[in-house]
Amino acid sequence: MLVLAVDTSTPAITAGAVTVRHPHELVGGAGRPVETVSAAEVVDAFGHAEQLLPLVTRVLDGAGRDLREVDAVVVGLGPGPYTGLRVGIATAQALGDGLGVAVHGVPGHDGVARAVLAGRGGTAAPAAVPGPFVVVTDARRREVYLSAYGSDGRRLLGPQVLSPAAVAGVLAEHGIRPVLAAGRGAGLLDGHLELPGWDALLDLPAGLAAAAARALVTGAVPGPLVPLYLRRPDATVPRTPIGVAPAGAAS
Amino acid sequence: MTGPRHAGPTPSLGPGAVVLGIESSCDETGAGLVRITDGAPELLGHALASSSDQHARFGGVVPEIASRAHLESMTGIVRGAFDAAGLRHADVDAVAVTAGPGLAGALLVGVAAAKAYGAAWRVPVFGVNHLAGHVAADTLEHGELPTPSLALLVSGGHTQLLRIDDLGGRGPAPITEIGTTLDDAAGEAYDKVARLLGLGYPGGPVIDRMAADGDPAAIPFPRGLTGPRDLRDSPYDFSFSGLKTAVARHVEGLLAAGRPVPVADVCASFQEAVVDVLTGKTVRAATDLGIGTVVVAGGVAANGRLRALAAQRCAAAGLSLRVPRPGLCTDNGAMIAAVGAHVARAGGAPSGPYLGGDPALPVSTVLVA
Numbered sequence: 344m345l346v347l348a349v350d351t352s353t354p355a356i357t358a359g360a361v362t363v364r365h366p367h368e369l370v371g372g373a374g375r376p377v378e379t380v381s382a383a384e385v386v387d388a389f390g391h392a393e394q395l396l397p398l399v400t401r402v403l404d405g406a407g408r409d410l411r412e413v414d415a416v417v418v419g420l421g422p423g424p425y426t427g428l429r430v431g432i433a434t435a436q437a438l439g440d441g442l443g444v445a446v447h448g449v450p451g452h453d454g455v456a457r458a459v460l461a462g463r464g465g466t467a468a469p470a471a472v473p474g475p476f477v478v479v480t481d482a483r484r485r486e487v488y489l490s491a492y493g494s495d496g497r498r499l500l501g502p503q504v505l506s507p508a509a510v511a512g513v514l515a516e517h518g519i520r521p522v523l524a525a526g527r528g529a530g531l532l533d534g535h536l537e538l539p540g541w542d543a544l545l546d547l548p549a550g551l552a553a554a555a556a557r558a559l560v561t562g563a564v565p566g567p568l569v570p571l572y573l574r575r576p577d578a579t580v581p582r583t584p585i586g587v588a589p590a591g592a593a594s
Numbered sequence: 595m596t597g598p599r600h601a602g603p604t605p606s607l608g609p610g611a612v613v614l615g616i617e618s619s620c621d622e623t624g625a626g627l628v629r630i631t632d633g634a635p636e637l638l639g640h641a642l643a644s645s646s647d648q649h650a651r652f653g654g655v656v657p658e659i660a661s662r663a664h665l666e667s668m669t670g671i672v673r674g675a676f677d678a679a680g681l682r683h684a685d686v687d688a689v690a691v692t693a694g695p696g697l698a699g700a701l702l703v704g705v706a707a708a709k710a711y712g713a714a715w716r717v718p719v720f721g722v723n724h725l726a727g728h729v730a731a732d733t734l735e736h737g738e739l740p741t742p743s744l745a746l747l748v749s750g751g752h753t754q755l756l757r758i759d760d761l762g763g764r765g766p767a768p769i770t771e772i773g774t775t776l777d778d779a780a781g782e783a784y785d786k787v788a789r790l791l792g793l794g795y796p797g798g799p800v801i802d803r804m805a806a807d808g809d810p811a812a813i814p815f816p817r818g819l820t821g822p823r824d825l826r827d828s829p830y831d832f833s834f835s836g837l838k839t840a841v842a843r844h845v846e847g848l849l850a851a852g853r854p855v856p857v858a859d860v861c862a863s864f865q866e867a868v869v870d871v872l873t874g875k876t877v878r879a880a881t882d883l884g885i886g887t888v889v890v891a892g893g894v895a896a897n898g899r900l901r902a903l904a905a906q907r908c909a910a911a912g913l914s915l916r917v918p919r920p921g922l923c924t925d926n927g928a929m930i931a932a933v934g935a936h937v938a939r940a941g942g943a944p945s946g947p948y949l950g951g952d953p954a955l956p957v958s959t960v961l962v963a
């Protein structure tokens with residue numbers, strides 16, 4: 344099946360056309376379960392709404408496919424800065440509605456984690472990273488979004504939002520001793536937690552599709568697309584004003 | 595990019611074509627469907643969700659709360675519009691969306707959704723001006739607008755007098771701002787006074803209701819920018835912050851003296867001051883500019899006293915007055931579809947694939963390139 348994967352949870356606006364194969368299509372070793380046909384990203388921290396759809400068009404053109412051939416959409420649910428994050432989800436759910444196809448949301452860090460594992464051992468055999476690892480992205484306001492995964496791809500922690508200085512303590516508290524850091528914000532741990540970075544080019548669209556692969560191939564009904572904001576909106580209740588309303592006036 | 599964005603048959607945007615409109619500039623998520631006709635666009639159905647209740651305890655719209663609510667509501671509201679109109683996706687020939695002005699994060703939810711629907715259905719997308727939408731809403735109810743017309747646009751975010759020459763967006767100045775508020779919008783003044791009186795949010799409906807039992811002449815609140823010099827230098831501009839301060843002083847004075855606050859009289863007198871200035875300046879502008887038709891639009895146009903006084907004064911001045919029904923005054927998707935219908939019928943070029951939101955989109959830009 345042809346899956347369109349999009350992510351707008353970081354400044355790297357990402358889209359990919361990914362083939363996801365049912366187990367019976369893999370008999371005889373033909374192809375891989377999750378395979379990127381065409382992918383691209385545009386780095387623009389404030390251009391998500393402008394850039395995402397042209398990027399989708401370009402990626403599908405690159406794959407020689409049409410939007411109407413897409414069988415399902417997968418979207419990263421964050422965490423990520425809100426405005427950009429919402430663009431990806433709004434786009435994915437309207438594409439799904441408009442095309443009449445399912446839209447599956449997956450935590451963006453899960454997509455990164457699957458891409459890390461695929462980079463080491465192939466999507467089919469995600470077992471070659473020698474220990475737990477963390478995925479880190481920029482939460483702005485001098486904080487990071489953090490998740491931790493076991494070498495089998497299971498999420499051990501997060502996603503949560505915290506200061507880079509607090510990361511080492513939180514990991515130690517959970518007995519997690521990561522062997523590498525991946526994600527767009529891995530560099531934000533510099534000076535706080537020394538870990539080898541994951542410098543291979545991550546195939547995020549394939550990672551997102553892999554994270555949703557079971558739901559995709561079983562035709563599972565997608566859950567609601569709930570963004571992982573991890574913070575409450577900034578808003579303060581104003582001081583009660585003069586308050587002269589007689590009883591019942593505000594009915 | 596290779597190839598045309600909208601492959602397939604060229605959609606017909608003449609009479610009969612259907613336009614989906616999407617609105618998300620403030621705290622209402624709206625979707626509406628209209629049909630282009632030989633005359634004014636025909637309303638087929640619309641649906642609306644509001645996050646107003648979630649903002650109430652903050653005394654005003656909280657942008658992040660509004661944006662989150664838009665995302666939660668969008669596809670359901672689009673579905674609601676199709677259900678209301680009895681149409682299917684395949685019936686749509688174009689998508690129009692509010693590209694501005696409005697709250698940045700809120701606008702982007704609608705723009706992203708509109709672009710996605712446009713691509714999925716291979717139909718053109720028109721990014722249009724929210725303020726033009728408020729005026730176009732009236733054409734859904736009262737037919738084509740004579741040009742030029744004068745529009746008084748009053749809402750929580752806007753208080754403007756606009757000269758309308760072409761809702762289709764043609765020419766160098768299809769819509770021209772004649773006057774605007776120098777500080778608070780009229781709706782904002784209602785919200786602030788309601789908060790002051792402990793009447794809750796939003797202020798417009800509750801003050802209108804309380805005012806019904808009060809004396810509008812009880813307290814002589816000031817009329818902003820109506821002195822002789824103001825009328826020479828800023829004849830069509832508005833100011834409501836002085837009025838808000840006068841209401842606060844008056845109430846504080848009563849409380850300090852240990853006297854009861856006549857809330858109904860305060861509401862009626864405040865409302866009368868707002869409505870007096872709004873209608874007075876509108877009639878003056880129409881008369882000075884030789885414009886015979888006045889449209890009152892925007893959320894505050896649902897206000898009963900504004901409608902009544904505008905009717906009285908326009909009749910006295912020999913002006914023809916048009917006010918959309920209250921359900922079309924507040925932000926909605928049908929009004930955006932209506933602008934889309936006007937620009938599409940006028941042969942406007944669809945917005946480019948890199949369409950975004952412009953929080954400060956000038957009113958002169960009806961259609962975003």
Ligand SMILES: [Zn+2]
Binds near residue numbers: 749892893
């Ligand atoms: Zn409005």
